[in-house]
Amino acid sequence: MSKIKSIDTPLSEITLRRYEKPYNLKRRDLVRKLTLGMGLLNPGDSRDVIVDILCILLDARKNKIKLSSETIRGKVIEFRKEHKLDYNGTASSNIRRQLKRLRELFLVEKVKNDYIITEFDTCLSTFEDKIERYLIPSIIERLKNYMKEVDREFGENE
Template sequence: MANTFKELPLAEITLRKYEKPSAENERDLVKKFCLGLGLLQPGDSRDIIIDILLILLKSEKPIKSDELREEVIEYRKLMNLPLTGIAHSNIRRQLLRLKNLYLIEKKSDGYRITENTSLREILLQRIKPILLEQTYNRILEYAETIDKNVRKCAE
């Protein structure tokens, strides 16, 4: 029986480089961070993930998803932003996306920034070694296999 190739990725990350951060407002800084990590697409109006991450960054204690949703609604009203993407299911989906990138973790009392640490530490300790290096190494394995089996290149 032939091996079947699964197109479902084991992990996925998109990186984008933007200009150096400036003293922008906090929402714009978080937006550029989300864009840089591929959590948000350029020009995407569905930007609720920015507000979710911003509220979690400012919170001193874990927040349950229902409470987080209410805070997001209040924040978006305060900022005169449209109340799109605030359905419970979408909030949970965005939380899962943040969790899959190791930015947040779920505890028994709610969601919080991973280990209550800095984003810099999360990038250095989790995203770089776990997602970036492992993904890069797997792509390198594909390149080596292609060179060996398809191109018949010597190593």
């Protein structure tokens, strides 16, 4: 008889953190705080190439430029060289993995084989439309389903 294994892979997830108000931060530090606040980067992480990827895509948004993952990789290496940062995380496979994470939070979308900031729109608009109105309510609703089921299973007042 074979056992059925429970898969604990979430259908969707989001981590939100609150930091001090953005004040007098350099561009990279501002994007770093954004990625920390959205759970794309963890406090103390030294592998922060996702920050550079997002910076590059935000710069490309101004001129509505689509970038391939290899172009992004080249620009990330340039960017890290300019800022005197190490090259940890600049392998093509990692760049694609980080782009996937940005796509999962709807900040970036793939158009054919190129990447753009979602609809070349603002980060705030994308956050409000995709995360605040769609992702968070669906996660909350599912958690409520689990809470109701737990209460039913264990008895409401025990």
